[in-house]
Amino acid sequence: MRLFTLFERDTIKNTIIEELKKIDGIIAIILVGSGSVGFTDDISDLDFSIVMDNCCEVSAIMKRVKDCICNKWKLLDVQEMQKRGLQVYILDNFLEIDIGYMILDKISATRER
Numbered sequence: 001m002r003l004f005t006l007f008e009r010d011t012i013k014n015t016i017i018e019e020l021k022k023i024d025g026i027i028a029i030i031l032v033g034s035g036s037v038g039f040t041d042d043i044s045d046l047d048f049s050i051v052m053d054n055c056c057e058v059s060a061i062m063k064r065v066k067d068c069i070c071n072k073w074k075l076l077d078v079q080e081m082q083k084r085g086l087q088v089y090i091l092d093n094f095l096e097i098d099i100g101y102m103i104l105d106k107i108s109a110t111r112e113r
Contacts, residue, residue, distance in 0.1 A: 004094060005042070046098070048099045062087060066087060073091050086099070086100050
């Protein structure tokens with residue numbers, strides 16, 4: 001297996017954003033981590049925070065996102081931490097995708113950026 005290219009990374013990032021926009025209850029998709037400050041290289045992962053409407057159930061949105069990603073790409077591994085609202089995906093080209101989930105009323109910034 002080969003490591004992803006920067007072009008593949010950007011294509012996957014854009015595809016994820018477009019697909020997640022289609023899910024009812026998701027009101028924002030925020031790129032976080034190194035990519036949010038312009039630092040990307042050939043080993044950078046993708047980090048997203050998903051903001052959900054207050055009436056959404058986190059587990060239901062997490063399942064829809066997981067189904068979307070699992071149907072789009074071949075995966076080496078998937079880890080879910082329901083209580084933390086976190087999913088980690090490793091695509092077959094070794095691209096790591098981390099997705100955190102937040103309810104609109106509970107959003108808070110804990111670190112700079």
